[in-house]
Amino acid sequence: MKSEAVLSDSDHKNMDAFLGHVLDDYKEGRISKQRAIGGLAHVMAALDLGNYSEAREWFEQGRKFLSQDG
Template sequence: MTDRKASLTTQDHKNMDTFLCHVLEDFKDGEITKEEAIGALAHVMAALDIGNTAEAVSWFEQGRKFIRATR
């Protein structure tokens, strides 16, 4: 654990939960492939890992659209 300050707001956490649900539901329903689901989740995790919270928040808010736009 680090002593860094949390940078995600309560709303960001709600949006993150919604994003995760969308990715899982879309994969389950065959709307996206396993590779697309993994890619989206990995992208957000990598953004958070390097401290790019703005990128992660953008994906939480619009990730479903981003995934489908690459099709």
């Protein structure tokens, strides 16, 4: 598991893809506005706390996390 406090080029590509998925899924009605905000806030908080492994997990799997019931 990565633990460095710097986002790689791959991390940036995954972040961009995650952000695009959140916007597209909200626009298409697959997730609610509140769910989209919650997911984005979760990633922002992880980065703010220096929890880069959590942020990376969301960049890679966040779309799946947001589509789950809960």
